[in-house]
Amino acid sequence: MSITWTGHPEADRLLESDPLALLIGLVLDQQVKMEKAFSGPYELRQRLGHLEAERIARMDPDRLADVFRERPAIHRFPGNMAKRVQQLCQVVTEEYGGQADKVWREASSGEALAQRIGRLPGFGEQKTKITVAVLAKKFDVRPAGWGRYAADWHTVADVDSPESMAEARDVKRRMKAEGKA
Numbered sequence: 001m002s003i004t005w006t007g008h009p010e011a012d013r014l015l016e017s018d019p020l021a022l023l024i025g026l027v028l029d030q031q032v033k034m035e036k037a038f039s040g041p042y043e044l045r046q047r048l049g050h051l052e053a054e055r056i057a058r059m060d061p062d063r064l065a066d067v068f069r070e071r072p073a074i075h076r077f078p079g080n081m082a083k084r085v086q087q088l089c090q091v092v093t094e095e096y097g098g099q100a101d102k103v104w105r106e107a108s109s110g111e112a113l114a115q116r117i118g119r120l121p122g123f124g125e126q127k128t129k130i131t132v133a134v135l136a137k138k139f140d141v142r143p144a145g146w147g148r149y150a151a152d153w154h155t156v157a158d159v160d161s162p163e164s165m166a167e168a169r170d171v172k173r174r175m176k177a178e179g180k181a
Contacts, residue, residue: 011042110145
């Protein structure tokens with residue numbers, strides 16, 4: 001497995017090694033370039049000095065929003081995304097004991113995996129499918145039946161080069177345009 005989503009080796013390694021960073025990156029992957037979204041967890045860790053679900057969950061929401069707003073802002077919508085990341089960390093803390101990988105590690109089937117991911121703040125139907133695909137293709141998380149719940153289009157799960165990132169971006173743009181039509 002090799003993630004090359006950000007253009008920054010340290011940020012990519014964090015996504016590979018820290019399940020919470022991966023989930024935060026997936027949450028941030030909306031209305032910004034994918035490279036920016038997936039660099040967000042690394043930037044957040046740099047600013048906070050940690051990336052611990054329990055600590056982020058307990059932070060003063062205004063303080064976390066300020067951290068997201070520091071220049072350069074972590075996301076195009078720093079206030080909303082700070083709130084969503086904090087909600088994600090609260091769920092990871094309360095339901096998974098602060099261990100983000102339990103979201104998938106303890107899923108008994110593809111259906112259970114999709115349900116667990118779909119209940120996370122910021123994960124709608126498409127993002128759930130993308131996440132199932134990412135987990136299967138990049139982390140070999142493949143509970144029985146997972147394929148029925150994974151994205152069947154070119155996503156960040158398929159990115160392994162600048163060219164495949166451009167393709168994922170084009171597919172995302174086309175899907176968004178078709179959704180508006």
